[in-house]
Amino acid sequence: MSIFTRIFGGSSGPQRRVEPPVRAVACAGGPAGTASATSWMADAGWTGQSRAKTLPRVSATIAQKHATVFACCNIIAGDLSKIPLKLYRRRDDGQEERLRDHPAAYLLNVESAPGVPATVTRLVLGYTFALRGNAYAYAPRDGAGELELIEAIGPDAVSVLRNGRERFYDFEDGAGVLRRVPSRSMLHLRYMALDGWSGRSPLEVAFESVGVALAGQEAAARTASGTLLRAYIKMEDVFEDDEAFLRNGRRVRAAIDDPEANGMPILGAGDEIKRLDLSAADQELLASRRFDREQLASIYRVPMPKLQILENGVKANAEQAAIDYLTDCLLHWGKQLEDQYALSLLSERERRSGFFFRHDFDTLLRPTTKERYEALGKAVGGPFVSPNEARRKEGWAPIEGGDALYPPPNMTRDSNAGENSDDE
Structure with missing residues (x-):
């Protein structure tokens, strides 16, 4: 349901509400036992006016028109969505066991909703999370408490209502049904939430610097297009x-x-x-956009080589930048997604039993065939990896006797072999 439909009461088709309205102890300023809904303008990322009155107001919709903002959000969301998000259980002995038959593992890696690939849902959630600071997905459960689907909901179509520490969400799902659901049926990703619930966009926090970048882009576009006085x-x-x-x-x-x-x-x-040709000041304005790119990249913790900005980069720097990108950027964003996925998609009993999500970042560090074989050869001869474990990593069938670990090179492979030969 669009914002105009909410304001003017129009309807594009038959709609129905399946959940009853929330009834609770009355809270100040809210109907039906709930506080007033969060402003959609605040959720969309509108900020206050800068101290410099001529700077444009910053919103997520406007900011993503800047190529660097779009690239940062797209790179973070794209890399986190293309790698597996695995579900593990940490046993009492400290060993981690991967769970493959849990509904959340299937919904996050194969098909999140009927006809919707999981990578599409994770991409849009990650992109909205990085851009707006708030992302929503409807995650209902059946009568047995099992997850049925994970359906991304547009942030402009969600109204958050508060009843004490409880949160309720008004939205329209993919089937056109108006719903009001509690937080246990809603995946709400939130970034830099001062109160734990209301997420904030990085663009909203640093809106003055982002406004300078947007103003510079507009000025450069006008200058380059000649829409000023030529x-x-x-x-x-x-x-x-x-x-x-x-x-x-x-x-x-x-x-x-x-x-x-x-x-x-x-x-x-x-x-x-x-x-009136381009003056030196106009040319300097175009050159200053490089500084804007660096500022925007620092907001999202994305290394410059990842944005294809390679003016002063060499191969060694690019390799180090890839490591920094994984440790400083993806781990920062990925860990928050993992914890918030676990909070919304796993039951309290499962979380207390040691269930947790983890991104498989090893898929981003694929070595060459030579490097991979050398590493596996050293691991098998270490010994801490069996031949069959190495073969399974390559997708090969196990061999007979391949589950035994090789002894260190300075030891015989069968300590009893010599004794038996002497006895004979």
Whole structure:
């Protein structure tokens, strides 16, 4: 349901509400036992006016038009969605066991909703989370408490209502049904929430710096497109009336725009054209956008080589930047997603039993075939990896006797072999 439908009460088709309205002890300022819904403008990322009144207001919708903002959010969400999000259980002895038959593992890695690939849902949730600071997904359960689906909901279509520490969400699901659900049926991803519930966008926190970048982009676009004053014409004021003056102005403009003039328009004796080319200050304005890119990348903790900004980069720097990107950027965003997925998609009993999510970042560090074989060869001969474990990593079938660990190179493979030969 669009915001205009909410305001004017229109409807695009038959809609129905399946959940009864929430009834609770009355809270100040809220109908039906709930506090007033969160403003959709605040949730969309609208911020206050900068101290510099001429700077544009910053919103998520406007900010993503800046290529660096879009690239940062898209890179973070894309990398986190293309790697497996595995579900583990930590046993009492400290061993971690991967769980493959849990509904959450299937919904987050294969099909999140009927006909919707899990990577699509995780991409949109991660992108919205990084851009707006709030992302929502409907995660209902059946009568047995098992997850049925994870359906991403547009942030503009969700209203958050409060009843003490409880939260309720008004939205329209993919089937066109109006719903009001408690927090246990809603996946609410929130970033930098001061109160634990109301997420904030990084663009909202640093909106003045983002406003400077947006203002610089607008100014550079106007300068490059020539929509500013490209030239002016000086015409002698000897015309009989205004009509003659306008007619002569149209004649001069047509002479300038005439493709057959070859850059040499024919003007009158009293006409003069003053050309306004890019000044040194205008060229410096275009160059200053590099500083804006660095600032925006630092907000999202994304290394510059990841944004294909390689002016001063070499191979060694790129390799270190890839490590920094994993440790400083992806772990920062991925850990928050893992914990909030676990809080909403796992029951309290499962969390207390040691269930947790973890991104498989090893898929981002794929070595070459030579490096992979050398590493497996050293691991098998270590010994701490069996031959069959190494073969399974390569997708090969196990071999007979391959589950035994090799002894260290300075030891015999069978300590009883020598004793048996002496006895004979």
